[in-house]
C-alpha cells in the first residue's frame with residue numbers, strides 16, 4: 001500500500017464539486033486516511049509550493065490557493081501516487097482526458113480543481129506539511 005497527498009482546490013469547493021470528487025475517490029478504490037478542510041494563508045500556500053517559487057506563475061498560484069477553503073487529504077491504495085495522478089488527468093484541464101477530474105472540474109492550468117504528489121519524496125513532504133502521524137487513520 002502506498003500513500004499520496006491530494007488537494008481539492010478552492011474552485012472545486014466554491015463550485016460545489018467537493019462531494020463528487022470524494023465520491024470518485026472512493027469509487028476508484030482509494031481509502032481516505034486523512035482529511036481536513038483548511039483556509040490556507042498566502043504564506044502557507046507559498047511554503048507548500050516552495051519548489052515552484054522561481055516560476056512565473058508562483059504568485060498567481062499561491063494567491064489562488066489562498067483565495068478560499070480547500071480540502072487536503074491523504075489517500076491510500078496500491079500505487080496511489082500514479083493512480084491519483086491518472087484520475088486527476090493532465091495539469092491543464094484542456095489537455096486532460098475525458099472522465100478525469102481536471103477535465104470535468106478544472107477551468108484553466110492554474111485553476112485546475114485538484115493537486116496530487118508527483119513522487120514518494122514529494123508525498124512525504126506534502127503529507128507532513130499538513131498532517132501529524134496521529135491524524136492518519
Ligand code: CMP
Nearest residue numbers: 057060061091109110111112114115116
Ligand atoms: P498542481 O498539481 O497543484 O502543482 C503546481 C501547480 O502549478 C499546478 O497544479 C498548476 O495549477 C499550476 N501551474 C502550472 N503551470 C501553470 C501556469 N502556466 N500558469 C498558472 N499555474 C500553473
